[in-house]
Amino acid sequence: MNRAKALAGAAFAAPAFALMLALLIGPLLVLLALSVTDYRLGAMAVKLVGLGHYAALFQDEVFQRALRNTFLYVALVLPGAVFGGLGIALLVHARVRTRSFYEVIYFLPVTSTLVAMATVWQFMLHPSLGPVSAVFAALGMAGVDLLNDPSLALGTLAMIGLWQQVGFNMVLFLAGLSAIPRDLYEAAALDGAGGGIDRFLRVTWPLLGPTTMFVTITSTIAAFKVFDTVAVLTKGGPLGSTETLLYVLYLEGFQYFRTGYAAAMTIVLLAFLIILSLLQARVIDRRVHYA
């Protein structure tokens, strides 16, 4: 019996394992190998460069700027995505009849094709044809070009990112809110914490702690991987002010075909993601103990 089960188990796992070798493990090993060579797509001769690419990354102005831009983007999106999501969730959670209406509206950007919606945003932000500039003109700020001003472009992308992400977080927070037992609020009310602020500080916020941590990290990872809006709206410009990690990686790997260098960059990206994921795993672990 147990032998038969072991046999079936191995048979069921083998195809998935083969896929894993072909699509994950194998490519990762190739990537590591590439990152220490000067390989360029189509090149005839390949030379070992050791850790040269990694050293170069820390000298590379473009990469450094991309790193700064990415972190700045995360910093711009994160507070709004987390606290905005929480605030909306709190308000929506309290609604009864209109709850699903708001849920739908706020979630809409999450489901929609970002490339298409980015195109819509581009049109909305068009300096002469878009409604946003019309509003700006009415406010006495005529001529503000949100996507083509180096000091504003990244912030504008961040606003679009926020627009897209906040509904996702709202749903996560709503799930967290419904998991809080009613009794706790009733107990808190009996204990004298009946007011809205007391209820929030004594019950809601502490019990949402794990959800909040989780949302923070998922939002960080999502913001970290910003690519679509950059590729569609700014192509890294103006003046490189919106070049982000993934966009630079895409350029190096698939436009300039500096494969070895891009491989090293990918490894650095993976390192960031692993750190974030480890954080996330720790948070999920904590959740388990919490429950």
Added chain:
Amino acid sequence: MRRRGLLGALLSHAVLLAGAVLMAAPFLWMLLTSIRPPEEVFGTVFNLIPTRFAGYENYRVALVESNLPRALLNGAIVCLGILAVQLLFAIPSAYALAKLKFRGREWLFGLVLFGLCVPIQVPALPLYLGLAQAGLLDSFFALMAPFFLTVFGMFLFRQFFRSYPDEVLDAARLDGMGEFEIVWRLAAPAALPAIAAFSIFSIVAHWNDLYWPLIVVTSAERSVPSLAILAFRDSETGGNYGALMAAAAITTAPLIIGFFAARRAFLRGITMTGPR
């Protein structure tokens, strides 16, 4: 008390409505522009509601004078192809991870956990080289292959199967079912909610994906929705904002309609990466 409650409700509605307008504005703008005639798009006079319905010509341009229908069809093929292979591989392996003891199980699960933090951008470079080597770039296979493996699906289904009662499995074995039949006749039907949620997650992710198609697709024949929008915008018709918005609306429509039709499943599917 009641007065304060009423005031609070009004206030919260005001905030929520203001936010909702911001969230919905691009969609409204997209729809309104998609039926707006060119003279109003470029005109000096601004009317929120178009004075002349130009939806027919805008949508006709989007659908007939562009590559969009082809791209939509390709998108559907790619999404369904990916999903079918994902389920075919992920369900049995997840069942094995959850319910069968075999050598290397802990290792495999460790790899699954590791795979969870590796996005497509990481193996993209070697996969691209491999596909180029094999002469498979710009093919359906190239579009789909990297996503055949879904560690997320394996993880999700494993969690689901773990809570499946062992006694039912034993009863099935006693009734004469082999493990193959247990997977497809018992475990998979029981996991239907998870499969539905995962399917939505997968379809949404791949319908909207830009990074990988941008890398492997070079011809219009293999274009997918996200690429088609880009191409449309950059082509000479790109100045035709009415048609461009119509194209954007068409591209977004399938998922949004799906969302309205199966709201709960969508919320669960897309936020599945969340805590629960």
Added chain:
Amino acid sequence: MPTNRRPPAGITLRGIVKRYGPATVLDGIDLDIAPGEFLTLVGPSGCGKSTLLRTIAGFEPQDEGQVRIGDRVVDRLPPAERDVAMVFQSYALYPHMTVAGNIATPLEMRRLSLAERLPLLRLASPRRPRIRREIMAEVEAVARQLDILPLLARKPAQLSGGQRQRVALGRAMVRDPAAFLMDEPLSNLDARLRVQMRTELAELHKRLGATFVYVTHDQVEAMTMSDRVALMEAGRILQLGTPAALYDTPASISVARFIGSPPINLLPAEARADGAIMTEGLRLHAHGALPAGRVTLGLRPEALELAPPETPGTLPVSLRRAENLGAEWLLHAVTPGGTDLVARVPATAPVPERFSLAIDPARLHLFGADGQRLVTRLGLRVPA
């Protein structure tokens, strides 16, 4: 349900040993279950009774020993080929199938080929409709016997606990197996339903004439339904016998303590070389030689009778609490030596404020220092 039912099969276990890592869960079990017998494996949780049942079914192959069902050694056979049916504690119904589908499954697995069970492909089989009709007829026959005919189209989630129980029984019965294995099938039911299902299971056993191996931790279930009971502890069978034998002649203190509710009273006593046994100021006499030393007296609650206070040759006790069970009283009392006793006496009169408890020496059980039963006849010496 085929009318020409096959004769039931006996089950023979020889030297069954099962280990999990360093722990020995089954420690050399020998057991002969007669064809058509209702045998119950009973014992505290962790005694190995469920493991033994799962070994018979083939889910947990033994490390040593042999299992024989009928005249076949089944050690190398997978569960499905052992020709046994099992009813599980959780009923283990297939949640996405209807009641009819659940009951039909074991027959479909046997009579249809794999191709005929696969979606779409199965439509190609010309003989499938006929076989399906035969199967459904048998399913309905079983459902009629179990009184669940109106439920056939429902899903398990729409059924009550008792109804699920019957469906699980139906799924077992429809196979007409060589033996029925039941793993605590009543423990998920509420108390009233449990009593009712006890009767029904016993009647079902009589009607089917099949071999039942029944696992429970509830000694009442064991005593009320079984032909024989095997009492297990720590991977061994402590005693095998009819319910009456286990109750009336327990082989050890462990058996005596497990069987009977309220549990047997145990009085520490001292055996002397001259055959006298002293406890609580009473002097008993053993007819026959006894080794001197510490012994234990076992008294069933009904072996104690009310006596006027300070009657010679009785136990002077003080009452702690009296429980009125309607027809009888349960008197919780304590001896001068500090031992708690429970007496079951008819509720004919109000309980007197002070009383003694008289012992019927013929109904006493005597256990040696090792806990094993000492076979001897006892007398009571009443001081003049």
